[in-house]
Amino acid sequence: MDPVIAASLSAESPAAGMTPDLPLPEDDPAFQVFIDSLSYLPPEEIERVREAYLFSEKAHRGQKRLSGEPYITHPLAVAGAIAEWQMDVEGVVAALLHDVMEDTSVGKSEIADRFGKPVADLVDGLSKLDKIEFQSQEEAQAENFRKMLMAMARDLRVVLIKLADRHHNLQTMAAVRADKRRRIARETLEIYAPIANRLGLDKLFRELQDLSFELIYPMRARVLARALKAARGNRRELLSRILEGITGKLREAGVQAQVFGREKSLYSIYRKMIDKHLSFSQVLDVYGFRVLVQDVPTAYLALGALHGLFKPVPGKFKDYIAIPKPNGYQSLHTTLIGPHGTPFELQIRTEAMENVAQEGIASHWLYKDSEDFGADLQQKTTTWFHSLLDLQSATGDSSEFFEHVKVDLFPHEIYVFTPKGKIIALPRGATAVDLAYAIHTDIGNHCVAAQINFKPLPLMTELTNGDRVEIVTAADAHPDMAWLTTVKTGRARSKIRHYLKSVHHDESTALGEKMLDQELRALGVVASELPVSSWKNVLRDSGNKLIKEVYTDIGLGFRLAGVVARRLLAREETPQPAERAPVSLVIRGTEGMAVQFAPCCQPIPGDPIIGSIWKGKGLVIHTHDCPAIRKARTAKPMKWIDVEWEPEPGKLFSVRLLIVVQNTLGALGRIATEISTSGINIEHVNMEEKRPGLYTTLRFTVQVASRTSLARLMRSLRRIPEVVRITRDQGLTA
Known part of the structure; x- marks a missing residue:
């Protein structure tokens, strides 16, 4: 039953063996109009519809809508709307029966015996949708919406009957509480009307919008x-x-x-x-x-x-x-x-x-008998549904899925051309990255630049109607987390997140293996020499099926490497300091998302460092003297592990510098030139006047390879006459 309409249920349930030998209400004008509208069906199929009406009427006998009308008026109205589209007999019958499984004791098997399995499947799908109430809790709403779209993908008639059902309910909500009317109307504007629009049901789309508007803002309307x-x-x-x-x-x-x-x-x-x-x-x-x-x-x-x-x-x-x-x-x-x-x-x-x-x-x-108007549209709709299934398999998370699909329901399209002349529709504001993922996932995962109207432009360039776009790829390129803030399509956002999660998982597995090896070496054991039986015991106790899964759990912080090491050696789980040799975990800085560098102290190679493992995040690296972690190190010493840099680290690291300069013309330019001449990249710069007219504090964020290169840069900057003081900015934020 739709949550908009509450029926007064009879104490009696319909008998299991209902028969259609009841007098037809031929004198009911609504029923007669409905039967007359079925003239496109052959006589034997019209008889099936009559039987379904009788079945539904008896099943709902004694139930009334809040308006006081017999409940059968609702399925009759829904079936009438379906008949206007000249839907096949199975769709019309399912519309008449769409509430019987929810509101009565009639089961799916009984409907299948009387009207066939296809009708029973449709009614079952509709009954599951009728349980959707889109609560205020975002998780519940997202999960229910996912179920609805999956039902659409299985059989389009399900959603067409559901839309007709919602349309009639909106027309007959006078007896429903005002707050409930507004909630249902907002739900319709947010979900049902956009789906009607996406399916090309323009007339229904506009009627759903206007009815919802009148229910939410009656005075304004x-x-x-x-x-x-x-x-x-x-x-x-x-x-x-x-x-x-x-x-x-x-x-x-x-x-x-x-x-x-x-x-x-x-x-x-x-x-x-x-x-x-x-x-x-x-x-x-x-x-x-x-x-x-x-x-x-x-x-x-x-x-x-x-x-x-x-x-x-x-x-x-x-x-x-x-x-x-x-x-x-x-x-x-x-x-x-x-x-x-x-x-x-x-x-x-x-x-x-x-x-x-x-x-x-x-x-x-x-219009199937006159021309094949719907064939191309049917194909496009099927393609869209398949893309929904693709999104669902990629995300798995209902809220994420809900977020992606809502983007596709409000597209406001632009149309761009590939070099081969193919036209691709994208939402307004889409970037070249959106186009890359619209073409193919691999192209999106490896795109590096775009040729837009034959001009080389950044990937984040916003596309406009009629652009000709060629995507440039590279084998070693991969998605950047920053893309998530700029892409517009659900597909692009889903694929980027899926890639980042996969990479994070792989990097965490490698880190976990490295951490466990460190713990075993500290206990005087080489990992490769462990007997297979040791791993069997750990896997049995942990519930993991593969050794790789244990490594991943360690890398993501869900298991402690020390505990796993002692279980492998069949020792007590409490630490035994006498057994340990001082062994530090060696990092390069290129481990990816599994190893994160704390933004508070921004450690760089050469800094004494320490690491802490956080559930779901992996290893977070701080400098030893970072003020943000002093209390945490004292309160939970077991969470911290010794870490050291590999002699030749493999990346550049961001560092903040505070430079106080005399407020003279050209000082900023001379400092920037000196940094650039040193072969160091400037990521960000801003300034604030400490004493107007005398000094200015410049805040630079630069990229350096090590503490040595940073010291070299700071020495060269101190030689500039305008520089009064230069310090490294550390530990300002946790």
């Missing part, structure tokens, strides 16, 4: 509706002139067409007012016109003719015929300047495109 009605009267003459001008010009050009005036939906007007901080009177394009023509060439001919009648607004033309939206939508959009300088939107499309625009994926059933 009434005021806006009155303003729209008044504007309609005030602009009637203007709209008539535009309509006459369009029809006259098309007739003159020999174009046969149907022309319709249309209003923007209340919610779209409201969103424009909010997003652009406009009053209603400032929203000029409230009205628009739609021109339906016979074929695609005629659509472009009509566009040319009407551009000759009214001046087009530059930058407001969109050709969705040549480049359809991912949901299959096709049309020509242009904004024209009408009489008195009033702009209005014009849409030009064929009747086939109009069908798909209004009914989206449902046109697969609705």
